[in-house]
Amino acid sequence: MFKIRLEQFEGPLDLLLFFIKRDELNIYDIPISQITKEYMEYVNLIKMLDLETAGDFIFMASTLMYIKVKMLLPKEIDEKGELIDPRADLVKALLEYKRYKEMAEELSFFESAERKISYRGNFEEDLKETPEEFDTLLKNISVYDLAKAFKKALEERKSEPVHHVVKISVSIEEQIKFIMDKVNEFGEIHFLSMIDQVREKIRIIVTFVALLELVKMQMIGVKTSEDLNDFVIYKIDIEL
């Protein structure tokens, strides 16, 4: 009975390091022919099982073969007058990767230690909010979150069945009014539900720009919602 156990390799460099360690090769003097052969055996095996992962490995396969060929040719000389070892770049890449692989292990120890403790937490949300600084208008939200919600909004548009090129005039001022109307009516509103009725993509884009303007003017604030693909807009009361 054959039992195949494939190790999980993080990528071609990881696989090469494995061969170097297993066969006790000298990393500064890698036998290219031997290692290429072993590498190709593994790649052919994973190609049969998982073509997608194999893709990452194929580029390295071609690199190894290129180095192998270069080793057969007379070595070139660099500006200093020294022979260039075609393996040099590969060795450098392997050692660099190995460094960070070790660091990953260190991090894993830190992770384990942290899991053993529990912090003071799980408090209720603080309802008394007084935004004093500009930063607090963007609560726990990053550029990435805004971009994600915006992308989702655009994607969910069903396209018009009849393709009719029409110039849609829509201005930022218009959309500023639109947002403020919504926010005055509801106090707080989710971005996606606010633009639910908006048909044209260009209008959504202008609405988003208007939203950013309003945040800049400190007339509205933005915070995270339970749905990670959305965010909440709320009105800022201006004290006179």
Place this chain on the structure above:
Amino acid sequence: MDKIYNYVVEALIFSSDEPLRHSEIIKAIRGIDGEEIEISEGDVEKCVDELNAIYEEKNLSFRIKKVSEGVLFATREEFSKYLGYLSSEKSKRRLSQASLETLSIIAYKQPLTKPELEAIRGVNSDYILTALLEKKLITISGRAETVGRPLLYSTTPEFLKYFGLYKISDLPKPREIEEIMQDEDFIEQRRKIMMNLFEEKMEEELNESTGETNDGNSQAE
């Protein structure tokens, strides 16, 4: 700093569910009792140490931990099992090897672009970057000045908290290449020696339990 503030500091830290910066503590005290109050970050630091010493002396189950550029109450490791029983959060899956490798590269080389990251890892990193952004362990911190103005990635305060670090410089320094190479052999040799010692000890114990009168034999081992 007036000794009375020891308790105020303790109360402030107690009421916080996020790492509390020394500056915030000072701000609160000065905000209430006046700007002229004499208190420095060094004072706060000393106060935290004194509190921890008291907890240590009284064998309490918690300590004030320095994490993510602030301080926060935390339980001691010894109680992890019991806490784990009641909280489902702890059973969250750990980070994958790919995540850890990517994080370690970003942590040391930040800010870093995707091409730079991929050059070190040797694999496509689109998915892993999105996943780590989602977990808020990394963030986009700007754009590089080079052609194409690619995005730059850096670690976040959540990263520090996740790994229990106070600041980024608390990470161990990545070893020099030479060290790593030599160490590989050293570890192997040491392992073999430890194995031998272990086997010897096993045999010794075996002999002692079976042949108590044969002192001569055990000596020879």
